[in-house]
Amino acid sequence: MKLKFLTCLVLAAAVALSVTALPACGSRGSQCVLEAENAVLEPEYDEDIAEVTRANSRSEYITGGGKFAGKMYAGSTATWFFTADRQTECRIRAAVANADPLGYAFTAGEGRVFTVSLNGDAVDIPEFVIDEGTQYCDNWQILDLGTFTAKAGVNTLVYTALSDGERLNIDYVAVTPERGQVKEHSHFWKNSVYPATCTDEGYSRRYCDDCGYSYVSDLISPLGHIYGNFHYSDELLMMVSQCERCGDAITANAPDSDYFGEVFYDEDEFSVRPDELVFEAEEAYVCTAGGLNNGDTYIKEDDGSCNSPSGGKLVENISKAGNYILFNIEAERPCTADLVFRMSNTLYSADGIAGLDPMGDYVYCTVNGVQVDFTFVSFPGFDEHSYFEWRYVVIKNVRLQESNRIEIGPKDGGRGITMPNADVLKVYTDGVELRAVKHYDINGVTCGEYSGRYSEYLDFESSDGFVLYAGVPVNSADYVLTVQAEEDIPVAAGELALDVNGSTVNLEGISLKRGVNIVVLEGVPVELLENVVAAECSQKVKVLSVRVYTGQPLPPACESAIVPSNDYLGGGGRQPSLIYEAEDADLGDSVSSREGVELIERYIYENTGASASGNGAIGNFAVAGNTITWRFSSSGAAEADITVMLASAYFDADVNGNVATHDLQDKIILRINGVAADLGGIVLEVDSVANYYCWQAVTVSGITLKEGINTVTIEALAYGAPNMDVLYVYSRDALLAAAA
Numbered sequence: 001m002k003l004k005f006l007t008c009l010v011l012a013a014a015v016a017l018s019v020t021a022l023p024a025c026g027s028r029g030s031q032c033v034l035e036a037e038n039a040v041l042e043p044e045y046d047e048d049i050a051e052v053t054r055a056n057s058r059s060e061y062i063t064g065g066g067k068f069a070g071k072m073y074a075g076s077t078a079t080w081f082f083t084a085d086r087q088t089e090c091r092i093r094a095a096v097a098n099a100d101p102l103g104y105a106f107t108a109g110e111g112r113v114f115t116v117s118l119n120g121d122a123v124d125i126p127e128f129v130i131d132e133g134t135q136y137c138d139n140w141q142i143l144d145l146g147t148f149t150a151k152a153g154v155n156t157l158v159y160t161a162l163s164d165g166e167r168l169n170i171d172y173v174a175v176t177p178e179r180g181q182v183k184e185h186s187h188f189w190k191n192s193v194y195p196a197t198c199t200d201e202g203y204s205r206r207y208c209d210d211c212g213y214s215y216v217s218d219l220i221s222p223l224g225h226i227y228g229n230f231h232y233s234d235e236l237l238m239m240v241s242q243c244e245r246c247g248d249a250i251t252a253n254a255p256d257s258d259y260f261g262e263v264f265y266d267e268d269e270f271s272v273r274p275d276e277l278v279f280e281a282e283e284a285y286v287c288t289a290g291g292l293n294n295g296d297t298y299i300k301e302d303d304g305s306c307n308s309p310s311g312g313k314l315v316e317n318i319s320k321a322g323n324y325i326l327f328n329i330e331a332e333r334p335c336t337a338d339l340v341f342r343m344s345n346t347l348y349s350a351d352g353i354a355g356l357d358p359m360g361d362y363v364y365c366t367v368n369g370v371q372v373d374f375t376f377v378s379f380p381g382f383d384e385h386s387y388f389e390w391r392y393v394v395i396k397n398v399r400l401q402e403s404n405r406i407e408i409g410p411k412d413g414g415r416g417i418t419m420p421n422a423d424v425l426k427v428y429t430d431g432v433e434l435r436a437v438k439h440y441d442i443n444g445v446t447c448g449e450y451s452g453r454y455s456e457y458l459d460f461e462s463s464d465g466f467v468l469y470a471g472v473p474v475n476s477a478d479y480v481l482t483v484q485a486e487e488d489i490p491v492a493a494g495e496l497a498l499d500v501n502g503s504t505v506n507l508e509g510i511s512l513k514r515g516v517n518i519v520v521l522e523g524v525p526v527e528l529l530e531n532v533v534a535a536e537c538s539q540k541v542k543v544l545s546v547r548v549y550t551g552q553p554l555p556p557a558c559e560s561a562i563v564p565s566n567d568y569l570g571g572g573g574r575q576p577s578l579i580y581e582a583e584d585a586d587l588g589d590s591v592s593s594r595e596g597v598e599l600i601e602r603y604i605y606e607n608t609g610a611s612a613s614g615n616g617a618i619g620n621f622a623v624a625g626n627t628i629t630w631r632f633s634s635s636g637a638a639e640a641d642i643t644v645m646l647a648s649a650y651f652d653a654d655v656n657g658n659v660a661t662h663d664l665q666d667k668i669i670l671r672i673n674g675v676a677a678d679l680g681g682i683v684l685e686v687d688s689v690a691n692y693y694c695w696q697a698v699t700v701s702g703i704t705l706k707e708g709i710n711t712v713t714i715e716a717l718a719y720g721a722p723n724m725d726v727l728y729v730y731s732r733d734a735l736l737a738a739a740a
Helices: 004-021
Strands: 032-033 040-042 051-054 067-070 075-084 086-097 106-108 114-118 122-123 128-130 139-152 153-160 167-179 181-185 189-194 202-208 212-220 231-233 239-241 249-252 260-263 275-280 284-286 298-299 313-315 323-331 336-345 362-366 371-372 389-402 403-410 420-429 434-437 445-447 456-459 465-469 474-485 498-500 514-525 529-537 541-550 559-562 578-581 600-602 617-618 627-634 637-645 650-652 657-661 668-672 676-678 698-706 709-715 723-730 736-738
Touching: 032 181, 040 212, 075 167, 114 139, 114 657, 122 139, 153 167, 153 298, 167 239, 239 498, 275 323, 275 434, 323 420, 362 389, 362 434, 389 420, 445 465, 465 541, 474 498, 498 514, 498 541, 514 541, 529 541, 578 627, 617 627, 627 723, 637 709
Parallel strands: 260 371, 559 676
Antiparallel strands: 032 167, 040 075, 051 067, 067 167, 075 153, 075 181, 086 139, 086 167, 106 128, 114 122, 114 153, 189 202, 202 212, 231 239, 239 249, 260 389, 275 420, 284 323, 298 313, 313 420, 323 403, 323 434, 336 389, 336 420, 362 371, 362 403, 445 514, 456 541, 465 529, 474 514, 474 541, 498 529, 559 698, 578 723, 600 617, 617 723, 627 709, 627 736, 637 698, 637 723, 650 657, 668 676, 668 709
């Protein structure tokens, strides 16, 4: 190996001497050296293009100008130009080096590895052995290509690579005339650009204004057509789009669909028939079988951020497969109509709202079972995250029957599942009267005396609305409303709007007499905890009371409050009858919300909070479905107050620490013997962002314990469920003991 390296250095030195001895073009003597950096290397536009490269620091002294042409893959050419003052024979030599990445020696010449042409004529060159490549230097060799005839004037010498594996680096070409003078030709380069079209390539051509030589220096791919959104052609009865550049037109021929959809930014951009029916999306039937994607309701009311939805409400959060909106419309006779949906894009992306392109990959629509084709239109996105930039989805020339079903929803499959927010459907006809069949969640409505099928009842409390906090849910109950009317009202729906827990009541078939009326809603569920009957009344109508009847006793939710004096460890409080540690309770199948961290936290001293009772507590509880159950026995029925020591554990990234829990009822359900407590007014404060153990005595008062086993359970509902320390039970009337 040492001998080989020494041989390389000796050869490099010898070549260096021979290069130094070669005079450059224009110097004394007739020899002309054409440097690689002055050649035209082609092509300039491929992925593997030849390029001029600076030589290694160990070999730079043996190259003519310190640079050479490398990456000479098959098809690459290097072209030199020299001027002779007369026709003469010229000896041509080339300085080359092995560029094979493996460095193996190989044979070149006689049509292998490279070819040479002079003025377009191929030159017969002898066979050469190209030495091994080396790691630290370019092993330059001088190849004597032979003697050839140069013409008077500008001559063109072209080296062409033939192989991707066996390759040469090129340093220079030396031209020695037998008589006269030769010198390198100096080009006066200019560029011409030939633009690409939609279908044809463009290119840049570089040409010499002196000798006329030219070559393609860059290729420009065809631009391709830019077709705008498809628009429905009344003449062709199909969708048509034109290229914005060249005007080329294409049509959408979809034999499987009778209708095409298209999207417009503004109502002024499209024409429709003269007579209008407005059908609010929130009054249609909304199927949520697939589940909501955000929040617990699909109806959004205008809070000033919704760009004024029609009717003040819109349908959102239904971007999951299985959901849809159903509009039922009756027509006085079959007719042709135009449909216009007012919708807003909701496809979130890191850069804003992404376009639904094509809309047919995301949304489907049917009219009486016939599919609307959304393949040829995109629902636009925009740069900012705003879900209420309204657009108009237009479907022209739809055939309506006397009874019609129009359905729109997120499409399962394709490139994603999403559904724009839906505000309203407008249907336009030529003088045909239409009627929107509105959907009501509650249809079992009668007016008259209550039948009395259920005997157990609770009254709603009346303040701004009618509210009842139920300790347990009931699948079916009867709501009985007492309604005062100032005069006879043939259709109650015109003067009164009722809503029970977000479900709309159908009052279209109900009439009211002057005076007191009993309105019964049959088979309506009672939800756990908060139930609300909301009434919007004209001046002619007033709801006086609401009572709910059930087939079995319905316990109201237990009332709760924070009672500091019940914090026994805090000092000054009364002594409890039972102290039951959280870490000793039944955790069931509960799991920690933090990987590698236990639910039971021991020896809590790491921050400013008071130590937990028994130096242990339950934390990291905020996994929906987690439960903790305390079971204790009572010697008999007794009145009691039950206190659970809770602490906010609600991390807020904005403050990088713990903040108060204001919505405790959304985080946990607290039940005593199966009856839920109303936690709506409870706020778990914190004394510092570092303290997750600011214990507060959340107390449920006036509980009646039963003889035997009693249970207290807490179920986690969502992130932010609090930490839990100890259970205190206060009772004077019975003996209490923790139970397994």
